[in-house]
Structure formats: C-alpha cells, structure tokens
Amino acid sequence: MTCGAAFIYSTKFLDYHFHSDHPFNQRRVLLSKDLLEKNKLLSKSDITEPRMATEDELALFHDKVFINAVKRAGTSDLSDDECMEYGIGTEDTPAFPNMHEASSYLVGGTLTAVDSVLQGKSEHALNLGGGLHHGFKRKASGFCVYNDGAIAINYIRQNYDLKVLYVDTDAHHGDGVQWAFYDDPNVCTLSIHETGRYLFPGSGHINERGIKEGHGYSFNLPIDAFTQDESFTQTYETALREIADFFQPDVILTQNGADAHVNDPLTHLCATMETFEQIPLLAHKIAHQYCNGRWIALGGGGYDMWRVVPRAWAQIWSVMKTGDIQSGDLPPDWQSEWQSKSPVTLPVTWHDEKQIIPNIPRKDDITEKNDKVLQSALKYTNNKLNEML
Amino acid sequence: MLVEEIMKTNVYTLPPTATVADALQLLKENHIRHIPIVDTEQQVIGIVSDRDVRDASPSIFADHTNYQAFNNEIQSIMSQPVTTVHPLDFVEEVARVFYDEEFACLPVVSENRLIGMITEKDMLYTLIQLTGTNVQSSQVEIKVPHKPGILPEVAAVFGKRKTNITSVLMYPYNDDPNYKILVFRIQTMNPLPVIQDLRDAGYNLMWPNNIAEPKV
Numbered sequence: 001m002t003c004g005a006a007f008i009y010s011t012k013f014l015d016y017h018f019h020s021d022h023p024f025n026q027r028r029v030l031l032s033k034d035l036l037e038k039n040k041l042l043s044k045s046d047i048t049e050p051r052m053a054t055e056d057e058l059a060l061f062h063d064k065v066f067i068n069a070v071k072r073a074g075t076s077d078l079s080d081d082e083c084m085e086y087g088i089g090t091e092d093t094p095a096f097p098n099m100h101e102a103s104s105y106l107v108g109g110t111l112t113a114v115d116s117v118l119q120g121k122s123e124h125a126l127n128l129g130g131g132l133h134h135g136f137k138r139k140a141s142g143f144c145v146y147n148d149g150a151i152a153i154n155y156i157r158q159n160y161d162l163k164v165l166y167v168d169t170d171a172h173h174g175d176g177v178q179w180a181f182y183d184d185p186n187v188c189t190l191s192i193h194e195t196g197r198y199l200f201p202g203s204g205h206i207n208e209r210g211i212k213e214g215h216g217y218s219f220n221l222p223i224d225a226f227t228q229d230e231s232f233t234q235t236y237e238t239a240l241r242e243i244a245d246f247f248q249p250d251v252i253l254t255q256n257g258a259d260a261h262v263n264d265p266l267t268h269l270c271a272t273m274e275t276f277e278q279i280p281l282l283a284h285k286i287a288h289q290y291c292n293g294r295w296i297a298l299g300g301g302g303y304d305m306w307r308v309v310p311r312a313w314a315q316i317w318s319v320m321k322t323g324d325i326q327s328g329d330l331p332p333d334w335q336s337e338w339q340s341k342s343p344v345t346l347p348v349t350w351h352d353e354k355q356i357i358p359n360i361p362r363k364d365d366i367t368e369k370n371d372k373v374l375q376s377a378l379k380y381t382n383n384k385l386n387e388m389l
Numbered sequence: 390m391l392v393e394e395i396m397k398t399n400v401y402t403l404p405p406t407a408t409v410a411d412a413l414q415l416l417k418e419n420h421i422r423h424i425p426i427v428d429t430e431q432q433v434i435g436i437v438s439d440r441d442v443r444d445a446s447p448s449i450f451a452d453h454t455n456y457q458a459f460n461n462e463i464q465s466i467m468s469q470p471v472t473t474v475h476p477l478d479f480v481e482e483v484a485r486v487f488y489d490e491e492f493a494c495l496p497v498v499s500e501n502r503l504i505g506m507i508t509e510k511d512m513l514y515t516l517i518q519l520t521g522t523n524v525q526s527s528q529v530e531i532k533v534p535h536k537p538g539i540l541p542e543v544a545a546v547f548g549k550r551k552t553n554i555t556s557v558l559m560y561p562y563n564d565d566p567n568y569k570i571l572v573f574r575i576q577t578m579n580p581l582p583v584i585q586d587l588r589d590a591g592y593n594l595m596w597p598n599n600i601a602e603p604k605v
Contacts, residue, residue, distance in 0.1 A: 023579050091551060092578050134525075134578070141525055142578040172578065175525070198596055200578040201525035265581060268597065 005124040005320035006048045006116040008109045009033055013129035015102035018094050023266060024143040028305040029128045031338065032313040038331040041318055048116060050127070053107035058146055060154040061180060066138040067100070070145055074099035087140040103145040106130050110148035111155055113296045118160050118251070123293035124284075124320040128313050131255040131300030133174040134201065142172065142200060149255055149298060150180040153187055156251065162294075165249035166190065167240060169279050170257025170300045171267040173204030173220070177255070183214040188247040192236050194260070194269050195222040206376050216380050219243055221373055224366045225268035228357060231367045232260065232271050233278040235374050244286045246381040250294065252287045256280070257300030258312035262357055266303050270360065272352035276312035280319040295320070306342040311350060326350045392483055393476035395515050396497045396505035402427045405434060405464035412442045412463050423494040423506070426467045431502040435467030438494075442466070473498040474507065484512055521556025521574035529580060530595035531571045531587065532562055543571060546586050552577050570595060 014026050036042035058067050069086040072078060073095040083089035088099075096102075106129045113125035127148075135147030153164050166181075168174035168191040181187035196202035210218035221235055244252075258276060260269040280297070287295035297316050302309040311330070318326045327350050335346045360366070401415055402425050412424055416439050426435035445466045447458050473496045474483055483495060487509055497505035517523055533539045540559070547554055553576040562568035575583065580597075587594060 023581070090553075090577070091582075196522070198528040200527040200580075202522050202528075202574070203525070266579060 004122060005046070005126065005317070006113065006122040007033075007036075007042055007046045007317060008048050008050050008113050008116075008125060008127040008129070010050050010105065010109070010129075012050075012052075012102070012105045013109065015098065016106055016129070017102070018096055018143075022094070022143075023303040024301075025305050026129060028302060028309040028313070029299065031305065031310040032128055032317075034337065035310045035314045035330065035334050036317055038334045038337070039314070039326065041314070041321055041326070046321070048112060048125075050105060050109035050112040050129075052101065053104045053111055053146075053148075053151065057111060057151060057155065058104065058107060060158065061137065061147055061150045062135075063138040070103065070140070071100040074101070086138065087136070088145075092142055093140040093145060099145060106132065107146050107148040107151055110152045110296070110298060113298075114152050114156055117294050117296050118156065118162070124287070124295045124297070126297045126317055126320060128299035128316075131170070131257060131298035133168060133170060133177050133255050133257075133300060134172070135176045137180070141176075143301075144176065147176045147180070149174075149177045149253060152253065152296070153177070153181060156253075157186065160251075162250035163247070164188070165244060165247055165252045166255070167252060167283060168192070168255040168257070168300075169236065169260070170255055171260040171264065171269050172199065172257065172301055173201055173222070174255060175201050175203050178204075178208065178218055178220075181214065182210050182218060183212040185210075185213045185217050187214075188217045188219070188243065188249065190219040190221075190239060190243055192221040192223065192232075192239065194225055194227075194267050198225065199267060206373060209380070217247070219377055221370075221377050223269070223370045223373060226270050226360045226362070227260075227366055227370060228270045228360065228363065229272055229274045231370045232269070232275050235370050236275075236279065237282055238374055239378060240282055240286060242378050242381050244290050249290055251291050252283060252295045254279075254283050254295070254297045255300045256297055256313065256316055258302035258309045259300075259304075261302075261304060261308040261312070263304040263308050264302070266301075270357055272354065272356065273308075273311055273315075273350065274352070277315055277325045277351075280316040281325065284319045284323065304344075306338070306344050307347055311347065315350070390480040390515065391476065392474055392478045392480060392497055392507055393505070395480060395511050396476065396507045397511065398505045400425065400496075400503060400506050402431075402503065403437075403463055404428070405462065405467070407463045408459060409442060409445045409461050409463060409466070410459040412437055413446065413459070416442060423508075424463075425471070425496045425503055425506070426463060427503055433471050433473060433496050433498055433503050435464065435469040436471045436494075436496065437463060437467045441468065471496060475499060476504065480512065480515060483507060487512065519556065520558065524555050524574075524576070526555045526574040526576050527578065527580045528596065529573045529575060529584065529587070531573070532568055532593040532595050533571055535567055535569045539569075540571065543573075543587075543592065546590060546592075547573065547575060547583060550583050550586065552580075552583050 109127040110130040113127040116125040130148040132144035134142030135144040166189045173193045174191040204220045260271040262270040555574040558572040
C-alpha cells in the first residue's frame with residue numbers, strides 16, 4: 001500500500017567525512033533534516049533507517065579490487081601507485097577512517113529508498129546522503145567513492161526489471177552514471193550542468209548520446225557559465241518533458257546537487273532558490289504522469305552548505321510530502337540553532353531576493369546559447385516523436 | 390608525436406584494375422573517403438577520393454543513365470603521383486602538409502610498401518587529446534609575462550598542492566608579444582585552494598575571473 005514518502009536518514013551518513021576543510025560536508029543532510037523538522041514537515045514516522053549496502057551490492061557496479069582498495073584505505077595506507085590507480089588519497093577524495101563502511105551506508109540509503117518505492121511502501125523516497133555521481137567502476141573521483149546512483153540503477157534492473165530515467169541537475173556533469181549505462185537502452189540519462197569548458201569533469205557534451213543499442217538514450221545539456229533561473233528552468237523543463245514522453249520510464253531517479261546556485265563557491269552558474277523549487281515540482285509531476293508516482297530522489301553536490309543546500313533539499317521533501325513547495329519565512333528556531341556555527345548569515349526566507357544575482361551583461365547571449373543547446377540535444381527525440389505520429 | 394602512433398593500420402585498398410563501382414561500394418561500406426590504389430607489391434601507385442569517384446559516376450539528374458560509367462577502371466581516374474609520409478615523420482609536419490597542400494588524407498609508406506593511413510580526422514583527434522579535455526579535469530587560465538622561467542614558476546604552485554596537471558597549453562595574448570596565456574587542465578573538482586595560491590602569488594587569472602559585479 002502506498003502512502004506518501006519515505007525520508008531515508010541515519011547519523012551514519014555524517015561519517016562520510018574527508019576532513020574539516022573539505023568542501024563536501026554531509027552535515028548538509030543534518031541541516032536539511034533539522035530545517036524540515038523545525039518546519040513541522042518531517043516527523044519520526046516519515047524516517048526510514050537505511051541498511052548498509054553489502055559487498056555484492058557494491059559489486060553490481062564496482063570492481064572487487066576497487067572495493068578492496070577502499071576497505072584497505074580506511075584502515076591502513078595504500079601505496080602511492082594504488083592511490084593513483086584507484087583515485088584515493090587525492091586532494092578530491094582523500095582517505096579517511098572507515099571509508100568503506102561510511103560509503104556503503106550512503107549506498108545502502110539509496111537502495112533502501114529504491115526498495116521503499118518499488119515494494120510499494122511509499123510512492124516517493126528521498127536519500128539526501130546519496131547522489132555521488134562521479135564514482136567510477138574502479139576509481140573514486142570528484143568527492144565520490146561508491147556511485148550509489150549507478151549501483152541503484154543496476155539493482156532496479158536486476159531485481160525489478162523496470163526502465164529507469166535518471167535525471168541529474170547537479171552543476172557538474174553526471175559522468176559516472178552516464179558512462180555506466182552508455183550502451184543500455186533501458187536506462188536513459190539526462191544531465192543538465194555547467195559546460196565542461198572550464199568546470200570539472202569537462203565531459204557532458206551534447207554529442208555524447210550513447211553507443212550501440214544505447215545510442216539516443218543519453219542526453220546532455222551543457223549550459224553556459226552565469227546562466228540564471230529563467231534559462232535554467234526553461235531548458236530543464238522542456239528537456240525533461242520531451243525526454244519522459246520519448247522514453248516512457250517506469251521509475252525516475254533524480255540526483256539533486258544544489259551547486260548551480262549563485263552562492264556556490266565551486267561553480268559559475270547563477271541560479272537562485274527558484275530553480276531549486278522548479279526542479280522537484282516537475283520531477284514530481286513527471287513521476288505521476290508516467291511512473292505511478294515512483295520517484296527516488298538523491299542528494300549530490302552543493303558547497304554552500306549553510307545558505308543554499310538546506311533550503312534546496314528541504315523543498316524536495318516538501319514536494320514529496322505535500323505536493324508543493326514552501327514559501328514565506330523559515331522557522332526562526334532553525335536560525336537560532338545554527339547561526340552561531342555558521343560563518344555566513346543564514347537566510348530567513350525560503351526564496352532568494354533577486355538582488356543576490358550579479359549583473360550579467362551577456363545574459364541574452366547566454367539564453368540564446370542555451371536554447372541552441374536544448375534544440376540540439378533534443379534533435380533526435382523530435383524526429384522519433386514525429387515518426388511515431 | 391610520430392605518425393606511426395596515430396595512423397590507422399587497417400587500410401582498405403583497391404588494385405588499379407578495380408572498377409568505379411567497386412570503389413563506390415568500398416567507400417560506402419566502410420565510411421571512408423579515400424582509397425589508396427596499390428599494385429601487387431603493396432606499392433602505392435595512385436589514390437582516389439570519394440569526390441573523384443562521384444565525378445566519374447552518372448549524375449542523379451541524367452534521364453538516360455549510362456551505367457557503363459561504373460565499369461571504368463579505377464586507374465583511369467586515380468590521382469598520381471601520390472604524396473606519402475613516413476611512419477617516423479612528426480605529426481606537426483603532417484599537419485603542415487594537410488594545410489599547405491589541402492589534402493585530407495595521406496598514405497603512410499615504409500620501404501615502398503603501404504603500412505597505414507593518416508587523415509585530418511586523426512589529426513583533430515590527436516589535438517583533442519593534447520588539450521586534455523578528454524579526461525576529468527578543471528581548467529585554469531593565467532596571463533603571464535613572456536619571459537624565461539615563468540612556466541616552472543607557475544607549475545610549482547600546482548605541485549605544492551599535489552594537484553595533478555592533465556595538460557598545459559601556451560598561446561599568445563591577443564597581439565601583445567610581451568604576454569602569454571597559460572592554460573592548465575588540472576585533475577581536481579575543487580580548484581579553489583590552487584586558485585587562491587595563484588592569486589596570492591600575484592598571478593593574473595583569465596579564468597576563473599571575477600567579472601560578475603554586484604547588481605545594486
């Protein structure tokens with residue numbers, strides 16, 4: 001019997017911690033959860049405790065040698081050569097104590113979310129601890145060790161045999177998940193991100209469309225640096241609607257990196273909270289239109305953990321739970337709880353004032369370029385749709 | 390980089406007595422644009438392009454198509470003598486030949502025998518590898534005075550942070566001969582510490598730059 005949504009959470013998510021100066025900080029999940037609780041949107045009965053993913057489950061995507069390397073990295077030292085080979089011990093993904101266990105809990109969280117939705121315990125499920133889309137088969141990269149999204153998709157394919165639409169709105173290209181299903185026509189990936197011209201990882205061109213049977217099932221929307229709300233949401237909405245119509249998914253898995261925001265230190269996009277309201281609203285709509293509501297949402301990037309991530313992620317849950325976004329003032333006890341710990345002034349409202357956006361002289365050019373990207377990315381979907389008519 | 394490192398060794402050839410129809414089929418089946426014509430000793434005696442073959446084919450507008458044209462021998466339309474390159478030639482030299490001679494393809498010949506082909510497309514692919522955009526990385530652009538020792542000076546900043554450099558390009562700054570732009574692609578998702586170090590050291594960053602001005 002379906003009843004609403006499941007919020008997957010455990011304090012074990014906070015153990016995924018590189019070091020105190022690292023931009024990726026899972027306290028974001030706690031801040032988001034606390035905001036929801038103080039706003040009376042989340043109660044104990046909504047929360048599902050995750051399990052730890054088993055090694056066999058990790059091996060649905062990762063090589064055993066890599067899993068072993070992660071296990072050893074968490075307890076002892078890897079050699080320099082091994083560090084290079086497996087992407088561990090770099091500035092981006094340094095080793096930390098019990099790395100394997102902490103990473104396995106994030107994956108377990110996503111698998112718990114999948115089971116909750118696909119076993120009919122809830123219509124939607126949210127694991128803000130997941131969304132680590134840069135992880136590769138045998139290499140950690142870009143703050144990601146195990147790729148919970150890719151593991152979850154293989155898990156869905158193997159146990160439930162459903163067609164999966166993966167939608168990635170992180171400002172960085174969802175490369176790990178894209179390459180994992182590049183030749184698979186049963187998994188459609190859509191990533192909207194800042195162009196890789198300057199930004200990590202550099203991939204995610206429009207012409208990365210998949211290979212072999214999977215050709216035409218990989219979509220990329222590399223939008224320009226300094227893109228603002230209007231152009232971002234317009235591009236995202238048109239693409240998601242058309243691609244969902246073309247692909248007819250059975251279940252939607254979204255990665256909700258919150259680093260496209262103007263305040264984010266690592267990227268150069270200029271979105272405000274408006275974008276992070278539209279993203280879950282449309283995902284929710286599409287899930288009900290095509291998938292009987294089956295929607296699993298994950299976290300992801302987001303490096304302004306005080307001003308941006310808690311509000312953006314809380315809106316996903318709000319949409320799952322109430323069907324709508326929150327507006328007006330944030331609960332004041334949330335600010336009083338966290339302000340003393342935050343180096344920046346915490347926001348007081350759910351939305352952002354437009355003044356936080358700098359003046360971008362090239363706004364019209366950027367919008368025009370993004371439109372072209374959109375048309376080009378959807379070139380073949382349009383053709384296929386026309387053929388069917 | 391040497392020609393033998395980037396050439397294709399799986400080459401489709403025809404004998405001089407093959408027909409225009411044979412050539413057309415070979416081009417179509419293998420998605421290629423050039424066919425080297427070789428004798429029994431694998432010596433290159435001519436070359437035909439897809440355009441040569443099309444010129445020799447009947448027009449799609451002709452009312453009474455003369456299919457005889459397809460039966461002409463390929464040696465009647467092949468270009469000769471053929472400019473070839475050696476496997477140990479430098480890729481830079483080959484690029485020069487492509488540019489000057491306006492060829493799109495060169496047979497690679499060693500000891501008078503055809504051993505490979507190199508095309509403009511292979512060249513461009515190599516160029517993409519040289520830019521480093523084919524591996525996970527972030528880009529940083531720095532304007533520096535054009536003087537000896539500047540490159541190791543800047544590179545040391547990355548080295549100190551243990552940031553792996555994927556590729557380095559150097560190009561002119563507009564028309565000003567006193568400056569150069571250094572483009573680094575570095576293997577990190579978080580370039581902020583390195584960027585801070587570069588700024589602290591007084592380098593002029595072209596990207597990321599702070600062009601965004603406050604609205605109010």
